Amino acid sequence: xxxxxxxxxxxxxxxxxxxxxxxxxxxxxxxxxxxxxxxxxxxxxxxxxxxxxxxxxxxxxxxxxxxxxxxxxxxxxxxxxxxxxx
Numbered sequence: 707x708x709x710x711x712x713x714x715x716x717x718x719x720x721x722x723x724x725x726x727x728x729x730x731x732x733x734x735x736x737x738x739x740x741x742x743x744x745x746x747x748x749x750x751x752x753x754x755x756x757x758x759x760x761x762x763x764x765x766x767x768x769x770x771x772x773x774x775x776x777x778x779x780x781x782x783x784x785x786x787x788x789x790x791x792x
Contacts, residue, residue, distance in 0.1 A: 708734040712753040714744045714770070716762055724757065741765035745773070755782045 711733050715721040718739065725735035736751065738744040741762050760767040774781065 708732050709754040710752060711735045711755045711757060712738060712744055712747075712751075713757045714738045714741060714762065714767070715757070715759040716740065717759070741767065741770040744770070748779075753781060 709732075711725075711728055713721045713724055713728075713735055715724070715737070716739050718737070721737045721739075725737060728735050733755075736747070736753070738747070741758075742765055744756075745765075758767040758770060762770070765773075
């Protein structure tokens, strides 16, 4: 069975690129453009890993991680922050 990954990223092009890459390694990805939409889905979905953009609009990635920690939800997590300019 494939591992289920939630990609929480407001840049849809980047989220689709990550999902495509993960699919080639037999991961099943679900995309969310906000932390709030991800939280709404938790009652219906289980994820093995979260990939979280640290600087989301609305609830930030940091706030999401803090919320999940307070709820004592155990999910592997990788947080990242994009850079507009190099």
